[in-house]
Amino acid sequence: MTAARAAAEILHRVPGFRPRVGIVLGSGLGGVADRIEGATVMPYGDLPGFPLPSVEGHMGRLVLGHLGGQPVACMQGRVHAYEGNGFDALKTAVRALKLAGCDTLVLTCAAGSLRVEVGPGRLMAISDHINMLGANPLTGPNEDSFGPRFPSMTDAWDPALRALMRRRALELNIDLVEGVYAAYPGPSFETPAEVRMLKVLGADAVGMSTVPECIVARHCGLRVVGCAVITNLGVGLGDGPVDHDQTLRAASAAASDLERLLTGFLDGLNIDEGRRS
Template sequence: MTAARAAAEILHRAPGVKPRVGIVLGSGLGGVADRIADAVAIPYTELPGFPVPSVEGHTGRLVLGTLGGQPVACMQGRVHAYEGAGFDTLKTAIRALKLAGCDILALTCAAGSLQLDVGPGCLMAISDHINMLGANPLTGPNDDSFGLRFPSMTDAWDPALRALLKAKAAAIGIDLAEGVYVAYPGPSFETPAEVRMLKLLGADAVGMSTVPECIIARHCGLRVVGCAVITNLGVGLGDGPVDHDQTLRAASAAASELERLLVGFLEGLHEKDGPRP
């Protein structure tokens, strides 16, 4: 099994580190990994079956070490549905983190806001999601060793972990919004008409990632918490162009706030917040 081989390689390359929390860093947010202490960095190309990103702002390496007092495995960069490689490598990566010891997956991403009062530079805790990618990463034969054929997505974004994230944000003076994230296929940005449609569907932020990782993680029993860095208002809601360079600049500018929040969240984790019985 490819995920098992990847997990074995991870533990071999970082002896003494058994990660508890997996972290996925989105566009322009890879610098957060620089805060990891006693870091061991492994290029995805050296891990069996791992995805190799093709988009600027996604380094493509796994960084293991300690952050906020917790052993972590940080994916510095991700792949997206629009890159055309399918979901097999993404499944391998998330499942490898599970097999390596993780019981929590913290997902981050850059996103466009659909709410005028949550503008660029804000952070938004993800409370739920809408999958509009036109595909599900669990399509195809089910691997019963990881999870059920029909996994529930009720509370896919763990309420207790989200409450801890919000409490830590308040404690360190970060104004943390909360909302529903919709994954849209890309790579083209949404049209103004599509933005209006997504608002009507109940979405608060839109991006091109994150939902597949959540689905895969919940299928294999990982608890999931997520935070989106708002890089722009949706097309038609604000002034100025929306493009990838602007997304990277805005995400990088907000990365320090995300870093503070992640560290605070990790410091707040205790054994009682571990896997559900």
């Protein structure tokens, strides 16, 4: 099993280290990994079956170490459906994190806002998703060792983890909204008509990733929490064109708030568990 071989390589690289939280960093957000303490860096090419990103802003490295007091395995970059290589590498990466010891997956991404009052630079906790990719990463024979044939997506984005993220944002004076994320195939940006459609469907933000990782993670029993960095208003909702350079610039500008939020959130995992014990 490729995921098992990748997990074994992760654990072999840092003897005695076992990550508890997996993190996936989206477009322009890779700098968050620079804050990981005692970091060991593994290029994806060293890990069997891991994805090899081809998009600017995705470095393709796994960073092991500690953030917010938690042992983490941080994916510095992801692959997307529009890159045309299917979901096998994505599934391998998420399942390898599970087999290496992770019980929680934190997903981040850049997204366009479908709400004019939520502009660039804001952070949005993902409360639910709409899969508009036209594909599901679990299509094909089910791997029973990871999860059931028909996994539930009720509360796919863990309510308790999201509540913790909201509390930490309030304590850190970080402006965090909450909303539904729609995954659109790309690589072209949405048309104004598509933006209007997504709003009617109930989406608050749109991007080209994140939902497949959530589906795979829930299938194999990982708890999932997500945060989108708003980089632009959807086409037709604001002035000016939307392009990838703008996405990277806006994501980088908001990365400091995301870094503080993730660090506080991870530190809060220990606090909350202490209250429950």
